[in-house]
Amino acid sequence: MSGDEMVLECLNKQQESLNMSHRGLVVLPPGVSRLVALKKLFLNNNQLILPPDEILHLEKLEELTLDRNQLTMLPSNIGLLKHLSYLGVNHNPLSGLPEAIGDLRQLRELWAVGCGLFSIPSSIGELKRLEKLGLHNNKITHLPSQFGGLSSLQWLNLADNKLEDLTDDVNHLGSLVFMNLDKNCLTHIPTALTDMANLQILSVKFNSIRSLEDYLIPGFSRLLKLDLRENILMDRPAHWKGLDFILLGNV
Secondary structure, three states, rough: OHHHHHHHHHHOOOOOOEEOOOOOOOOHHHHHHHOOOEEEEEEOOOOOOOOOOOOHHHHOOOOEEEOOOOOOOOOHHHHHHHOOOOOOOOOOOOOOOOHHHHHHHOOOEEEEOOOOOOOHHHHHHHHOOOOOEOOOOOOOOOOOOHHHHHHOOOOOEEOOOOOOOOOHHHHHHOOOEEEEEEOOOOOOOHHHHHOOOOOEOOOOOOOOHHOOOOHHHHHOOOOEEEEEEOOOOOOOOOOOOOOOOOOOOOO
């Protein structure tokens, strides 16, 4: 079935879900913009190059997956998708996300893995309902101070980026339970990560951390696991009694 035929069938049956993945699509069938009842749209593993502006007419859309295309940018007005709760754009050569991403106020999951991102727009702090954020395998050098506004964020993966430090505002991520900072450029554990109310697992493997100052350790006492393996700090100090939640050495 061709893309146009799939769209026509979806339109005639008033379907709420359409999967057009693995279709070799370079552009979207123009009829996509007429699917105003659509709630889920899967377009992963195609060859889309231009921003798929047709989707901006799908005001009821809740889930959008664009993984593994050739997109260099997203629609600048993506914030029009007011009901979007899930957005996946993994493995597209984006290099950046539009500022309008902050208008997706219902978003609960955002996945932008392996997109060549250098930075994160400051508007991300407006995503007050965001619970999961996957930004690993990018080129991010810093986080905006507004990042601390993600008050519902529970799961965060920033592994394999270029971070040397974190904004102090990450301490405001009061719902965060899991954070992955593996394979960055950290030479110390950011002080902002101490005394976070709900953080249970903090992974900082494969960085260049030389030491963990004793005065910081009480701030990590709520953690179930602080993984510092594969850093310059390899040997456990003799006075670290009962700190088994801190992992050192090799993986």
